[in-house]
Amino acid sequence: MTYKRSLTIEICGSSGDRSLAAGEILIKTLSDIGYHVISFDAYPAEIRGFGKTVAHMRAGREIMLSLSSKVDILVSLNDRYAIEQLKNLNDEGVVIFDNRQRDITYEVLQQDEGQTDKHHLGPGVYTEEEGWKEITSEQVSIAGHLGPGMYLYGVPLYQLSQKTTNESRSRNIVVLGSVAALFNIPKNEFIGNLTAKLGKKDKSVDSVVAAFEEGYNYVRENVVKLDPYSFERLSVDRKGYKLMDGNKAVAQAAIDAGCKLYAGYPITPATKIMEVLFAELPKHGGAVVQTEDEISAIGHVTGAGFAGVRAMTATSGPGFCLMTEFIGYNVMSETPVVIVDSQRGGPATGLPTKTEQSDLNHALFGGNGDTPRIVVAPTSVKECYQWTAEAFYLAEKYQMPVIVLIDLFLSLSVRNVQLDPLPDYKKGSNKLPSQEDMKLYLRQKITDDGVSPRSLPGQENGYQVVSGLEQNEYGTPVYDEYSHTVMTQKRFRKIKTALDHDVPSPERIGQKGRVKLGVISWGSTAGAVADAVDSVLKEGKSVAMLKLIVINPLKEKEIQAFLDDCEKVLVPELNYQGQFANWLSIHFQQKFLRFNKVATRPITHDEIEAEINRLLKE
Template sequence: MGGKGSPLTYEKSLTIEICGSSGDRALAAGEILIKTLSDIGYHVISFDAYPAEIRGFGKTVAHMRAGREFMLSLSRKVDILISLSDRYAIEQLRNLNDEGVVLFDNRPNNVVYEDLPHDADQTEAHRLGPGVYTEKEGWKTPTKDDVSIAGHLGPGMYLYGIPLYQLSQKTTNESRSRNIVVLGAVAALFNVPEKEFINNLTAKLGKKDKSIESIIAAFEEGRRYVIENIVKLDPYSFEKLSVDRKSYRLMDGNKAVAQAAIDMGCKLYAGYPITPATKIMEILSDELPRHGGVVVQTEDEISAIGHVTGAGFAGVRAMTATSGPGFCLMTEFIGYNVMSENPIVVVDSQRGGPATGLPTKTEQSDLNHALFAGNGDTPRIVVAPTSAKECYQWTAEAFYLAEKYQTPVIVLMDLFLSLSVRNVSLDPIPDYKKGGNKFPTQEDMKLYLRQKITDDGVSPRALPGLENGYQAVSGLEQNEYGTPVYDELSHTRMTEKRFRKIQTALENDVPLPQRIGVSGRVKVGVISWGSTTGAVMDALDSILKQGKSVAMLKVIVINPLREKEIQAFFDDCEKVLVPELNYEGQFANWLSMHFQKKLYRYNKVAARPITHDEIEEEINRLLEE
């Protein structure tokens, strides 16, 4: 390997995509690569795209970003595209930088491609399927059918051909190890240390793959091929960084939620499988029994929230997790738990909707539902973490708040947060957060009133087994004893009480929204929620380095809102931008219900996360307007 092969240090972050058809194991390769980059000291974030249907074909893309500096979002532009399936990877070329790198299989298995003109209908070409050439039979299928990625690169892009199929066959007697061969090529081409790669290969495949030696041989073969045959010309390179990331763990939002549930003493998880929340149940079904807990896969989401509700009455910490369609089914129980003042934690990992919608695509369009779902006046706490780290922190907080304020707490994630992997360092949960229940005093127990009217709105909550702690619960309006009543005074007082405790939560337990950027007056301020916040923070980081007058406010607790602080931020901003991944501008609408400020909305329903460069463009546009 010659040319610019000496290890250069790429100062900016690099975005890499591995694209293949289902069965090409592109995602497995991505998982190993991202872990290796994390192990050598890079901050990483990854997010995979795969088809909604469970089947053996369709496009899969492992998308990852790695850099020396902390980052929270993905880049729209890709620097390195690795093709395990040209027919799908060609579509990804539109995101490749003008000087991006493409690695492709230059000896595919007898598949011969017909190159197409610039304006050819790619969809039609894909529909017809690949042409196949064999020595005996010649052309077997129509010729104008598929394309090679080699014919579609922009003029300044770098193309490296590696005989993935041949090398895979040579080392493992099968073509399925092309993903491993290409990792070897990546190691050599971009100076990723071999040792860490092999450690991760062994960790990932060693347990279930008896032929780990041949897998490592496939990796080595890819590496050797590049060293001996490729002239490196591109400027991209990694190196082992001398930083200590021992306290960092590679995890996605789902894993963070599951870990928080375990650490908070959750003893019951009930759920029904649904993308993208299923993994929470999968992790807990392994882990919770080891911690004295139980996982129940229920017949549907109504039953799941019913189980969690029952656990709450029994004094057991419990949680369910779902996505939009499942959350719709749970709506009735949200109101029921508001009325019966029962602590439950519900995680809604949003995906494209409405209805079944886009099962494997991210969106932030359940906010209205999370805030308002249910009949009657149904106050609840809604939190929206913005990163995997916060998924851990705010799921733990959700248990605490639910128990302390005896109310449903909804943790609003999204598919991107659920499934994107990052290396994070988790902050330990303070001990006092692990038990928030307001137990009745001895005085209270002289005449136990489950729904006692209090100044802070929170009634003492006796757990089963406490002497004289009898209580009746239902979905009916009640008096302080818990007896059903329907009179004006009782309903008014109880409704006020249910809203009052949310106000108490606001005063005592909702942290100030974090302001980042220029203090005082600014030309553009951004207020953000959920996973889009990461993109805003990365964009702001870049813009602030240019000395521009911008700031942002990160809002995690969506209800109740820290109105005073948000108003102060609005007062400082000439223009306020609200970016979010939904069509209506649901957060902007929520803010408009509380504030008079004119908001500049930036809405996308792109079936992918908003990227930092898109936000940066929009901020700059507003600055120049």
């Protein structure tokens, strides 16, 4: 690729245009020829009207953990929808469109289900507010809407699709051929992925490949390429890489970490975790249950945790709220559970399809009483895998709930990742009672590290009572000052032990030593910060970032050392209150500069970069 560090591509169409399928093939191909990719089809902000779909992806030579604000290449399978996407296109962006449509108003509206009535009223759109409005072809053809420096390439998508497959539905494949030719993407990989996607069914595969070739050849013969973008093959081997989204990574981690029970209730955007596990977990000897509500889901997981197996549930904000009582219960009864919360816009039902980082307060503080819990927030798909697996280990070892906070962006964005195999010692971490312990078994035995040996149901002489009541070492409910004090201390001591033994130092990225600006970030926003810091460092700016994955407990000493190095400290996050900055403010005497958005979309690297540059100039 020339000219830019990364390129962002959008394929926009109506629901029948199969733009997402085209996007999948494209991103797979780019990954195969050596690019790092990140796609987020839910990204485009204005999905309105009927069935507008946009495949959105970014590809580059270096690892990328965030999206760009601007699009470089816009492929239109439906001009009317694509026109709305133009406002995100770079000033020197490329537009590919169908330059031989039969009748542009008719065609565009045809694709726009249920909105055309050409025979009676002529092409137009009916809306509640404005009634019937005639549409001119200028309004629905993208060709007249480009900015002056943009590049427009026309390919007769409809004609070529008809010619090769006798239907107009293969326009998405024709355009992939054109994209391959325009941006020098090796053809063989493309065709391989295309046929793999279709499956080797019948002759129709040949005609679809022919559609691809037509799109390719048309560009080679007719189009003068003027834009500087290209994707030649890179000499990097991405064989060990897999394309997956955060949900898939979480599910895979559960399988690999030996999770034997998953219980959940469908909720966007976490549902896919359950779907994947329904298909996969039984093959690995696990059970999956779709429960009547999230309370039942966490109840199932609690029962399994009590029974001594690794178990998990995944949900989003509203479901997480229902689970809250159980968080306290798991703290009190010292039962290991893993709860994945994929955050979406809130409060209440909120914005089910939009990303946000606003459940942090709830994850950290939700529930009554003094309730220590471990909260981890992966920043990338790769870390979704690593830290979900880690969550099982931590939950089991410290007999407490571990909350994995991800968000809709991480859940749904597909990236090519190479997963590191899990270390063996992470696979079983129960602190089981010794023979000595079994002489007089104490479920809630006071220990130095706070962790009591845990007998599992069915163990001889291991009789125990656990409950949500305060208890003494035997597990007998007690309400006296002494017991409540030592038991609360014991529960918090586990957190301290975890901090000392199992929480890694947060990763510092960027300039060493003293810096003008430090950025502390968490969750998916840390991806945007990492990308931004990487790029301002190349400009020689004095910046460093600290990436926090374990949000509770905090590595205070290491964080303080970082703060001491920074003239100013910025904490960007995708929520209104600055929940993470607030959390840090509890722990450190420092003024944190905030950068908060409730944007309904991920913060982009360029937004962070602009903020960094602004603060450096101040």
